[in-house]
Amino acid sequence: MRAAGSGSDEVSDMRTKVAYLGMFTALAMILSYIESLFPVFYGVPGVKLGLANSMSLVILYLIGAPGAFCVSVVRVVLSGFLFGNLFSIAYSLAGAILSMTVMAVMKRFPHFSIVGISVMGGIAHNIGQLIVAILLVENLNLVYYLPVLLLSGLVTGLVIGLLSAEIVERLPRAW
Secondary structure: OOOOOOOHHHHHHHHHHHHHHHHHHHHHHHHHHHHHOOOOOOOOOOOOOOHHHHHHHHHHHHOOHHHHHHHHHHHHHHHHHHHOOHHHHHHHHHHHHHHHHHHHHHHOOOOOOHHHHHHHHHHHHHHHHHHHHHHHHOOHHHHHHHHHHHHHHHHHHHHHHHHHHHHHHHHHHHO
16 A cells, blocks of 8 residues: 555646646647748848747746656747658757757746746747758858847737736646
8 A cells, every 4th residue: 555645646737737738738839830820020021029939937846847848849849840840940949948048047047037038038939040050051140230230029028927927826726
């Protein structure tokens, strides 16, 4: 006989986490599809709002960094195969990994809000994509695009952060 609070409770908790991660991955995929219908945001090439990133940020706060990394990587790869190509996967994966790393580190410090973490994640995402673009195109002059990417990362990170903060605030009550 198992002691209370061990064994089957851990399995149940793991199954619940996996179910939530699957649900958030599906939501992120839907948001990626919706964004793929609008190829250019703000009229600036390559800039999108990144609604799917809100799901990764919500998971970071509700479940933790490992789950957020998994959902982010799975979403990028699946979305790339469904709605993009290998280049879009490379750009998005670099942005997602750098963004999630920055956000996971910043979350450890209590003086950063979810909105501030999102803004830094948005900026990091764009920097990651710029690094891949410079490497793939082999043209360092792309660095001149950095101010546009920093500004767009700030704006989109702010919007995603506000949206994610609202979801994080309301979702635990629904659980």
